[in-house]
Amino acid sequence: MKDTPEMFWTGLSPDEARKALVNKDKSMRDKTMSLKEAVDTFIHDGDNVGIGGFVDIRQPVATTHEMVRHGFKDLTLSFQSGGMAIDYLGAAMMLNPDHFSIKRLELAYWAHEAFGLAPMFRYLAERSLIELEDWSNANMSARFKAGAMGLPFIPTRGPIAGDVAKSNRTKIIDCPFTNRPIALLPACHPDVAIIHVNAADKYGNCIVRGSDCTCAEISMASAHTIVTCEQLLSHETxxxxxxxxxxxxxxxxxxxxxxxxxxxxACRRSYYYSKEHIADLHRRTSLMCKTENKDELQAYFDEYIFGVDDFSGFLEKIGVAELLKAKKLEAANCERLV
Amino acid sequence: MTVSKDYTAQEIIIVAGAKVLEDKKVVFVGTGLPMVASLLAKMTHAPSLIPVFEAGAVGPDLAVGLPVSVGDSKTFTSASFVKGLNSAFEMTQRGFADYGFIGGAEVDMYGNLNSTMIGDFPDGYQKPKIRLPGSGGASDMAASCEKTILIVPHDKRKFSAKLQYLTSPGHLDGSKDARWKAGMQGSGPYRLISTKGIFDFEEESHRMRLLQTFPGETKESIQAETGFELLFADNVTAFAPPTEEEVRLIREEIDPTGIFVKRA
Known part of the structure; x- marks a missing residue:
């Protein structure tokens, strides 16, 4: 990879990304549709998919469920720190790579902080089933930002020394102004971004509460963006x-x-983490990691994803009591209601 | 201050970590014990400590409880400023973070850390023996916070002569100005807190040097569990065990449900 004379682009090249916008209908029009239609229209085999949120904060989980139902081949996933959204895609590949497969990960972190490791990552990486390209959180965030700025690269002070920069396409040059080493990172232009936000209007204007994560940068860098929102509000509001x-x-x-x-x-102001549900998926996945027996993990997917038509079917299976519990936990986090 | 007779290895790390932090400084806080240590510092000697979280929150009071993630809703409530990851790392790159807490699965004598993989790098990078979560923001903090505080549980395999992968740069090969020559800004590893003691990095060689031992440990017992030769300060002292009040704050005020601090 490092020895390739020409810099390669794993999503769109800067020129392709520019052309994608030139040719795009930018009118302010009603963009509401079903999630099934959006996934079917905007995601294709082989795409580089930019994934929003941060660890288990505001990840586009519903969209990943729909992607799993649809089935895709050879996706590249680009994100800074990923949690449940990446878990669902990774587990789908563990269960049936002929139906759903990831070719490559460009990432800084895939795990769950206080909720432990992502056993899917260990399974796929340790068996060499996916290509890896490690970056740091600041690296991936800056790569999306460069894409959003319409620049082919961005200089950063990130992990310029050590093995991260040797695992990826970072180029270290002497800064032309200070003469000190500086790291240049290639922009990331995903084919499609998948983002979850607190509120949007039908045209796609989005409001985010809590951390912005890197959602705006990913959206603006990508050729297309699918937004799911907690609430669809009027344009005026x-x-x-x-x-x-x-x-x-x-x-x-x-x-x-x-x-x-x-x-x-979790999603700020709406619901906090459901750590028991996260732990249940991880327990079933760990079982497959240890024994190669996929029954429990398959049963989860059959019940919660393949056994329902859409995300509201998943929520029905979760049940009102669990959803209210997650909502109540979050209410306690937001005493000032901002 | 009554000395506690009932504290855990995690609790002494937290107390030691809290004591390194100075009041009125900015600390870039990672997930887990650093959050607990920063809160303990705020509740004791450093009420004006300013925590910054990598998902973007600056200076929350954390009165709604201990976050489980550095992007947690609890970091947002009462924060002075919140954007996203780019803003947090840009501020750090600019020089606004005095301290950063980082950890890893392996550390070497120069305070370099591995949180990426166990296996053979670079040849075995695409087929690691054990795949760890990856850098996250740790390598960025290691590069750009002014001083870093490392937390690593002490055993011979983790305190390793040669890292299997260098994720977060410390003093690199220990040579003079190694960090500056590589293009980094922060001064690098300042303290390391393990389950056995507190260390700094000697000014000339940048090698790990034992400063204080935790109760029950000696220079010899610590060297025996370290995979490289340690340096020793001229006067290695005993670190005072946590007080009953410190243990109470950790268990009852900061982490009452045991999110990060286990009782056993």
């Missing part, structure tokens, strides 16, 4: 404070209202 818009309609292609769309992860 969403734009009452124009500076509150985190992602403008120009950077969005599909808008789908999916309450609890990041569950069992």
């Amino acid at each position: 969403i734009t009452s404070l124009p500076k509150d818009i985190a992602i403008p309609f120009l950077g969005v292609d599909a808008v789908i209202e999916v309450p609890y769309g990041a569950y069992p992860g």
